[in-house]
Amino acid sequence: xxxxxxxxxxxxxxxxxxxxxxxxxxxxxxxxxxxxxxxxxxxxxxxxxxxxxxxxxxxxxxxxxxxxxxxxxxxxxxxxxxxxxxxxxxxxxxxxxxxxxxxxxxxxxxxx
Amino acid sequence: xxxxxxxxxxxxxxxxxxxxxxxxxxxxxxxxxxxxxxxxxxxxxxxxxxxxxxxxxxxxxxxxxxxxxxxxxxxxxxxxxxxxxxxxxxxxxxxxxxxxxxxxxxxxxxxxxxxxxxxxxx
Numbered sequence: 001x002x003x004x005x006x007x008x009x010x011x012x013x014x015x016x017x018x019x020x021x022x023x024x025x026x027x028x029x030x031x032x033x034x035x036x037x038x039x040x041x042x043x044x045x046x047x048x049x050x051x052x053x054x055x056x057x058x059x060x061x062x063x064x065x066x067x068x069x070x071x072x073x074x075x076x077x078x079x080x081x082x083x084x085x086x087x088x089x090x091x092x093x094x095x096x097x098x099x100x101x102x103x104x105x106x107x108x109x110x111x112x
Numbered sequence: 113x114x115x116x117x118x119x120x121x122x123x124x125x126x127x128x129x130x131x132x133x134x135x136x137x138x139x140x141x142x143x144x145x146x147x148x149x150x151x152x153x154x155x156x157x158x159x160x161x162x163x164x165x166x167x168x169x170x171x172x173x174x175x176x177x178x179x180x181x182x183x184x185x186x187x188x189x190x191x192x193x194x195x196x197x198x199x200x201x202x203x204x205x206x207x208x209x210x211x212x213x214x215x216x217x218x219x220x221x222x223x224x225x226x227x228x229x230x231x232x233x234x
Contacts, residue, residue: 002158033218034216034217034218034220036218036220036221038159038221040159044226045208045224045225045226045227046151046159046208046221046224047224048220048221048222048223051216051220051222052216052217052218052220057222089158089159091159091161091220091221092218093218093219097174097175098175099172100161100172100173100174100175101149101161101164101172101219102161103151103158103159103160103161104158105158106158106159
């Protein structure tokens with residue numbers, strides 16, 4: 001069972017803004033450890049979308065942004081596009097798990 | 113260009129040991145800060161981090177699977193091997209290996225292999 005909790009699904013119309021939350025605790029996000037976000041399309045490997053809380057790797061559109069506050073992090077997609085329909089996962093480090101990385105529970109984004 | 117590719121059996125029997133190989137190119141696992149991790153994903157479920165080996169041979173494991181996992185590297189062959197003992201049907205999943213870049217403070221997986229599906233059944 002993951003220690004990073006995400007909503008199972010979020011949806012929005014094209015052009016809208018949606019956010020995905022990633023709720024952790026004082027031993028992971030709340031301790032200041034970096035949060036990364038990954039995008040995954042069905043049948044394919046995950047792709048790094050955001051690293052170090054809010055940095056976009058080269059080639060990632062600027063409509064994707066990350067933020068962090070307290071024990072939670074968020075991924076925002078502004079100007080939602082049909083091609084953004086995918087699963088999204090957060091990932092961080094947890095000091096209570098002896099140097100373990102953890103992934104979130106995952107969120108399915110649906111474009112209406 | 114960094115690439116990784118997983119290989120191993122597609123079907124194992126319960127109680128058997130699974131051995132997966134990650135063959136990579138485009139980077140060296142002897143470069144300071146670099147690592148290779150393993151992540152799995154059961155059908156229709158979330159990603160689960162399994163293990164990570166660093167350039168200096170430091171190894172980290174998922175606490176819930178630590179007793180069953182072993183990760184090793186062969187720098188000369190550009191390979192990382194993951195073994196998982198006592199396989200069970202709940203271990204049925206797609207197994208991915210991924211590159212951990214040197215220029216990040218925390219563990220980030222910036223390039224992933226295509227994944228290999230492993231089924232556990234008698």
